[in-house]
Amino acid sequence: MTAPQLIAWLERYRRAWESRDPDAAAALFADTAAYYETPFGEPARGKDGVRAYWKSATGNQRDVRFSFEVLSVAGDTGIARWRAEFTRLSSGVRARLDGIFLLEFDASGTCRTLHEWWHRAESPQ
Numbered sequence: 001m002t003a004p005q006l007i008a009w010l011e012r013y014r015r016a017w018e019s020r021d022p023d024a025a026a027a028l029f030a031d032t033a034a035y036y037e038t039p040f041g042e043p044a045r046g047k048d049g050v051r052a053y054w055k056s057a058t059g060n061q062r063d064v065r066f067s068f069e070v071l072s073v074a075g076d077t078g079i080a081r082w083r084a085e086f087t088r089l090s091s092g093v094r095a096r097l098d099g100i101f102l103l104e105f106d107a108s109g110t111c112r113t114l115h116e117w118w119h120r121a122e123s124p125q
Contacts, residue, residue: 001105006070006078009109014066017084022054030112037116061086071100078103088122096121 009028016024026047029035034043035050037057044053058064064086072079084097099118106112 001073001076001078001109003070003073005105005109006073006080006103009078009103009105009111010068010070010080010082014068016054017058017066018064020054020058020061020064022051022058025054026051028111029114030106030110033110033112033114035114039115039117060089062089063087068101076105076107078105082118093122093124096123 012024012028015021016028029047029050031046033047033050034045035053036043037053044050064084066082066084068080068082070078070080078101080101080103082097082099082101084099085094087094097118097120099116102113102115103111104113
């Protein structure tokens with residue numbers, strides 16, 4: 001993995017989230033991927049698990065904006081800081097998230113493991 005490859009992957013992730021497209025998100029991951037939304041939770045597993053997680057997680061969002069900054073790339077591992085904002089459809093509350101990704105990739109550039117840590121702040125619109 002190189003920094004330009006990680007940037008390209010994160011751009012695809014951004015497009016998938018901003019368009020709330022579970023299929024585009026699943027395409028970023030290996031068939032045997034593990035997607036850890038939180039450090040202590042069970043991961044979403046494989047493309048189908050990522051697709052189901054994304055469908056549930058993004059189905060209540062609109063006006064999504066995602067940005068990132070690559071912090072490190074070494075071997076098959078990348079670390080990035082990310083930020084996201086969206087409005088919850090059910091409540092109209094605006095959520096802001098600030099997080100870190102730890103990403104491991106296979107030789108083809110497909111993500112095999114994603115760990116994320118994030119914090120959220122919410123406010124009425």
